Amino acid sequence: MLVGWVVEEHNEAKQNIGKEVVGIVFANGGMWKEQRSLSIAILKSFGMGKSSLAHKISEEVNVYLDTLAALDGKPEDVRSLTGTSVSNVICSIVIGKRFEYEDPLFKSFVDSFSRQIAAFDNAWPVVVWPWLRFIPGNFLGTKTMNNCVQIIRKEFGDKFIELALKEDGEDAAPTFITSYLKEMEKAQKEGKDTTLSMEQLRVNIQQLVVAGTDTTSNTIMWFMVYLLHYPHVQNKVYQEICSVTGPDREPDIQDKVKLPYTNAVIMETQRLASILPQSVPHYCKAETIIQGYTIPAGTTVLPSLDSVLMDEETWEEPLKFRPERFLHEGRVVKPDAFIPFSTGPRICMAEALANMELFLYTTSLVKRFELLPCTTGQLPSRHPEDGMVSSPLPFKLRFLERSTP
Numbered sequence: 001m002l003v004g005w006v007v008e009e010h011n012e013a014k015q016n017i018g019k020e021v022v023g024i025v026f027a028n029g030g031m032w033k034e035q036r037s038l039s040i041a042i043l044k045s046f047g048m049g050k051s052s053l054a055h056k057i058s059e060e061v062n063v064y065l066d067t068l069a070a071l072d073g074k075p076e077d078v079r080s081l082t083g084t085s086v087s088n089v090i091c092s093i094v095i096g097k098r099f100e101y102e103d104p105l106f107k108s109f110v111d112s113f114s115r116q117i118a119a120f121d122n123a124w125p126v127v128v129w130p131w132l133r134f135i136p137g138n139f140l141g142t143k144t145m146n147n148c149v150q151i152i153r154k155e156f157g158d159k160f161i162e163l164a165l166k167e168d169g170e171d172a173a174p175t176f177i178t179s180y181l182k183e184m185e186k187a188q189k190e191g192k193d194t195t196l197s198m199e200q201l202r203v204n205i206q207q208l209v210v211a212g213t214d215t216t217s218n219t220i221m222w223f224m225v226y227l228l229h230y231p232h233v234q235n236k237v238y239q240e241i242c243s244v245t246g247p248d249r250e251p252d253i254q255d256k257v258k259l260p261y262t263n264a265v266i267m268e269t270q271r272l273a274s275i276l277p278q279s280v281p282h283y284c285k286a287e288t289i290i291q292g293y294t295i296p297a298g299t300t301v302l303p304s305l306d307s308v309l310m311d312e313e314t315w316e317e318p319l320k321f322r323p324e325r326f327l328h329e330g331r332v333v334k335p336d337a338f339i340p341f342s343t344g345p346r347i348c349m350a351e352a353l354a355n356m357e358l359f360l361y362t363t364s365l366v367k368r369f370e371l372l373p374c375t376t377g378q379l380p381s382r383h384p385e386d387g388m389v390s391s392p393l394p395f396k397l398r399f400l401e402r403s404t405p
């Protein structure tokens with residue numbers, strides 16, 4: 001497997017990364033371990049990977065589909081709507097609340113989630129050299145990114161932490177916030193040496209809602225792009241879904257194992273979309289040798305997931321959309337090089353949640369609607385917009401409600 005690396009060695013990284021950097025995504029060592037494992041445990045307690053959470057996701061999907069139905073077949077760009085709906089899933093877990101799609105405050109938060117991740121594309125060196133943010137002006141867009149981070153932490157995170165503290169009591173429904181606060185209190189009472197803190201919680205909230213929105217919603221947008229380009233694939237997915245659910249029932253998570261072709265289409269979408277092509281920068285703690293290259297301790301490494309997902313030695317004609325590459329004798333095969341969620345100990349901690357969302361959104365969409373271009377032959381571009389998260393260029397499409405299979 002070919003792995004691309006962008007490496008940069010500097011001693012300062014040793015001092016900065018993992019010490020000052022709190023949260024999960026950019027943290028290291030014991031702090032990262034404790035934050036990550038508690039966050040995964042909380043997500044699991046809310047049903048990550050289980051049918052109880054799938055049921056809640058389906059409720060959100062149904063509101064989304066009803067909103068698409070109300071478009072009455074008119075052409076629309078649904079990127080922002082899709083982002084808002086997907087964001088509701090992670091918000092329901094983190095703060096215990098979903099928002100109406102037209103809620104202006106929520107729309108502005110979701111916009112900040114997207115702008116923060118977009119700004120990171122240029123501003124990532126600030127993770128390695130935090131002093132960059134003190135350079136006057138908007139060097140590398142660090143101010144833009146920092147503004148979004150502050151909005152999300154102060155106006156979103158702090159507001160809901162405050163609410164959780166006020167409502168604290170036996171009757172309050174548990175959320176990520178209340179579960180974290182309970183664990184923090186417990187660890188402090190027991191006098192444990194812990195990294196759980198209010199500051200960490202603020203950063204974790206921000207990172208979960210940002211990481212959990214654009215990644216998943218843009219994958220769904222790419223799925224739409226490919227279905228428009230390949231109507232025969234769309235039809236085959238539809239027929240497969242109907243053969244399992246029958247004409248009336250909507251798809252549920254138990255159907256996943258019975259829909260190999262549909263799963264292969266989702267996987268091929270993820271491979272080609274390569275949602276986080278440069279993944280996330282990480283710090284090399286100890287000198288490491290990979291394929292004969294020595295990476296010294298203190299090096300910042302940008303793993304190129306793109307180079308693995310598009311590697312010509314692994315994938316025949318890698319730029320072609322060919323879901324069949326994930327099928328063997330009617331069963332789904334997952335090559336080692338299929339790493340849209342990265343790999344190893346830093347692998348996306350919410351892969352199970354994202355997979356559930358991707359399956360439920362895409363299958364419910366195809367079951368209820370035929371996706372059509374605005375006019376015959378007017379197809380969206382397959383080139384992504386520039387940015388840390390690979391998203392399709394803006395496009396409109398039509399959603400035609402199906403009557404019978």
Ligand code: HEM
Nearest residue numbers: 024025211212215216275276280340341342346348350354
């Ligand atoms: C299709 C959807 C998604 C894709 C393709 C994706 C992909 C990734 C990738 C490539 C990484 C970097 C791994 C590394 O550092 O090597 C990552 C990390 C992460 N993702 Fe996701 N992700 C998705 C959805 C989500 C969702 C829904 C959440 C929300 C809870 C989430 C939360 C995180 C977090 C917190 C990390 C940092 C993990 C760590 O450093 O330990 N992701 N994701």
